[in-house]
Amino acid sequence: MALSDETPLAEVGEFELIEAFIGLYPQGDDVVVGPGDDAAVVRIRNGHVVVSTDVMVEGRHFRRDWASGGDVGRRAAAQNLSDINAMGGVAHSMTVGLTLPTDLPVGWALDFARGFADECAKVGAQVIGGDTTRGDQVVIAVTAIGAVTRAPVLRSGARPGDVVALCGRQGWAAGGLAVLTRGFRSPRVLVEAYRSPEPPYAAGGDAAEAGATSMIDVSDGLVADAGHLAVESGVAIDLRTESFEVAEPLHAVGSALGADPMQFILGGGDDHPLLATFPSASAVPMGWQVIGEVLEGSGVTVDGAAYEGPGGWVHF
Amino acid sequence: MALSDETPLAEVGEFELIEAFIGLYPQGDDVVVGPGDDAAVVRIRNGHVVVSTDVMVEGRHFRRDWASGGDVGRRAAAQNLSDINAMGGVAHSMTVGLTLPTDLPVGWALDFARGFADECAKVGAQVIGGDTTRGDQVVIAVTAIGAVTRAPVLRSGARPGDVVALCGRQGWAAGGLAVLTRGFRSPRVLVEAYRSPEPPYAAGGDAAEAGATSMIDVSDGLVADAGHLAVESGVAIDLRTESFEVAEPLHAVGSALGADPMQFILGGGDDHPLLATFPSASAVPMGWQVIGEVLEGSGVTVDGAAYEGPGGWVHF
Structure with a gap:
């Protein structure tokens, strides 16, 4: 406008x-x-x-x-x-x-x-x-x-053929927030995750050392922040849901609230894991999990399809 | 408490x-x-x-x-x-x-x-x-x-025998605020001074170069900020009103509002002049005006007497 x-x-x-x-x-x-x-x-x-x-x-x-x-x-x-x-x-x-x-x-x-x-x-x-x-x-x-003692890792360096990897808990804070929003206080581990995130502080330097081509901290939501990498790098990103092991407390909350626990993982922010791209799976450091790939094109897909779930964060 | x-x-x-x-x-x-x-x-x-x-x-x-x-x-x-x-x-x-x-x-x-x-x-x-x-x-x-490319000038370095000097407009913003508070818009030059201060940006480096022993920017009020230098340096400061040339717009506002224009100079903040101490008057750089002296003791006096006028800024 x-x-x-x-x-x-x-x-x-x-x-x-x-x-x-x-x-x-x-x-x-x-x-x-x-x-x-x-x-x-x-x-x-x-x-x-x-x-x-x-x-x-x-x-x-x-x-x-x-x-x-x-x-x-x-x-x-x-x-x-x-x-x-x-x-x-x-x-x-x-x-x-x-x-x-x-x-x-x-x-x-x-x-x-x-x-x-x-x-x-x-x-x-x-x-x-x-x-x-x-x-x-x-x-x-x-x-x-x-x-920084080496070249900083920007959002703009992802290239088609790179793998997408994540380090740190994702979706726990969103699960905790969903619980609190409905007036509950458990599962306590998720409420605590919302109240007090535990970002993987050592992972950023490790990723830079390992040759990460782009990196972002997930604060708006996994799909939303993957979108930032895609836009800034001029590429497409596909995330694969099968690569996530859904933690037990997220299953529990999903059952209690009648929600797909993947929505917390894909849409949630506030956990502050790192999302990065690497030239190959063999370059991904210990503690990181490969969750997708970088493709030619634009936008973010989940299992090859458009993502329609709850998204990121709009300030105004 | x-x-x-x-x-x-x-x-x-x-x-x-x-x-x-x-x-x-x-x-x-x-x-x-x-x-x-x-x-x-x-x-x-x-x-x-x-x-x-x-x-x-x-x-x-x-x-x-x-x-x-x-x-x-x-x-x-x-x-x-x-x-x-x-x-x-x-x-x-x-x-x-x-x-x-x-x-x-x-x-x-x-x-x-x-x-x-x-x-x-x-x-x-x-x-x-x-x-x-x-x-x-x-x-x-x-x-x-x-x-900073040399030792930073702190609030704590003033010594008895130093002179106190000021660089930049002081009291104009307070005069402008007094005008606005009463619903007026003139003298325009004071209202403008309140709206948009003009700190002497080159003066800090000059003062450091000239061997300033302490320095502060006046934002709370001249007496209040002189008090910060006095406390941090463990000294007393005496300011001399005769050293200020009261600008014509401040006289005009004083007359219009029935106030002593010195209250704007001594109590006002928001102009952001620099207040500093130097080992001697001969060390004071161009553009600075000597307005007082550093003494043994504690506290700030004006013409040797306690200052009872409007003071500084309390946050809570």
């Missing part, structure tokens, strides 16, 4: 708005990767610094009755650390911008900070700054800064 | 909360400057990278009926660029986290981005990333990343 200055954001697509923003931000020669990938990479003096920013809003990305402050803190850190990981980088420093309502119990805020610090400690990153101010709702804006 | 987990933030002091946060964030050996100064400095491989984060909230830091999207964008960039400047650093890259309400006209958001990019261009910084999501109010979380 054409953007008029009076168009309310409600009528504007996420990518349209982002494209419009990016068009307004000139990039210099020393920006190795600018807006549009998992993280930006800039050359500062002798080093390559990786930077990623994410914003989480209460009521939209989390609910305080579904997750503790510590859970939200861990998740806020995890999703940014995962973005650095998805570039093949190592996170080093974090900043945290917060708006908090005045009626928030201070314990929630402290619990948040503890959870945040705990998650950062998993990769040796430290919180080096931030800003906190009053607002109508809890908003969390995190910036992660890291280093 | 003692913090209980159930204490609402409304009853907790800003610094108490920040201290509590900082206590939860361990700092490694390679963090040159951690939380608590204008910006954090980290050693990444061969370089020193400077990082600063600020959050602005609609209704608290700006009003959409008092400032255009472009004005707010310029201000959001300026206050972060100014923090890098206040370390003696040069800003290189920016990230922008946004929450925006769905009824916001897209023109406002685009105007914001334009203003933001324009301000960044003044110092050659570029926007390398960000995140935008829906929220109840406009929240802007900016992270600025820069480099």
Whole structure:
């Protein structure tokens, strides 16, 4: 659609708005990767610094009755650390911008900070700054800064003939969210997966080392994020459902809710596994599972057919 | 006060909360400057990278009926660029986290981005990333990343016998805000100063080069920020009102509102001049004005007496 200055954001697509923003931000020669990938990479003096920013809003990305402050803190850190990981980088420093309502119990805020610090400690990153101010709702804006010591792995390098592989749990958080949405608290392992993801922090560097041709962290949904790789690389991707071993708790939730557990795996976000492409199955590192292939063409298919299930995440 | 987990933030002091946060964030050996100064400095491989984060909230830091999207964008960039400047650093890259309400006209958001990019261009910084999501109010979380090629100028280096000097307009934004608060739109030059500050971006490097012993950007208020230098350096600071030439528009507003124009200069924030200390008056660079001296003791005085006027900024 054409953007008029009076168009309310409600009528504007996420990518349209982002494209419009990016068009307004000139990039210099020393920006190795600018807006549009998992993280930006800039050359500062002798080093390559990786930077990623994410914003989480209460009521939209989390609910305080579904997750503790510590859970939200861990998740806020995890999703940014995962973005650095998805570039093949190592996170080093974090900043945290917060708006908090005045009626928030201070314990929630402290619990948040503890959870945040705990998650950062998993990769040796430290919180080096931030800003906190009053607002109508809890908003969390995190910036992660890291280093890459080799060429960063972008979204745009997948080539026909590559294999598609995944590392980390996928669909568990979506299963947990489905449970919580219906007022239940079990299976507990899925609820915990939703509250506190466990991204495979070592996997990004391994994949880069192994020659991954493209990589992304799955936060919007597996099909949606595979779609980002396909678009940026100018290829098609086919995922094979037979390659997934559906974990028992996902079967249980599927039965209880009358849902196909594959919908959590294909459509779910928030687990932050890594999705990458490699030149061949023999190049795929330990801990990764081959789940599909890269083809000529465009778009994402599942078992060779269009995917009609629940999809990704639309911001506006 | 003692913090209980159930204490609402409304009853907790800003610094108490920040201290509590900082206590939860361990700092490694390679963090040159951690939380608590204008910006954090980290050693990444061969370089020193400077990082600063600020959050602005609609209704608290700006009003959409008092400032255009472009004005707010310029201000959001300026206050972060100014923090890098206040370390003696040069800003290189920016990230922008946004929450925006769905009824916001897209023109406002685009105007914001334009203003933001324009301000960044003044110092050659570029926007390398960000995140935008829906929220109840406009929240802007900016992270600025820069480099320092010499030792950063901290808040803690002022010594008795140093002179205190200021570079840039001071009090104009507060005068403009006072005008807007009373429903007026003139003097226009003050309203513009409030809407779109003009920090002295070259002055930070000059001051560092000239041997500034401490430095801060004035955002909370002149007396309040002098107080930050005094506390961090363990010294007293006396400011001399006779050293300020009160600009004509400030006189005009003072007369119109029945206020002493010095209250805008001493209490006002938002202009983002730099405040620094130097070993002697002869060391003060061109463009800076000596406005006081550093003494043994603690606290900030004005003409030797306690300052009782409007003060700084309390976040909660």
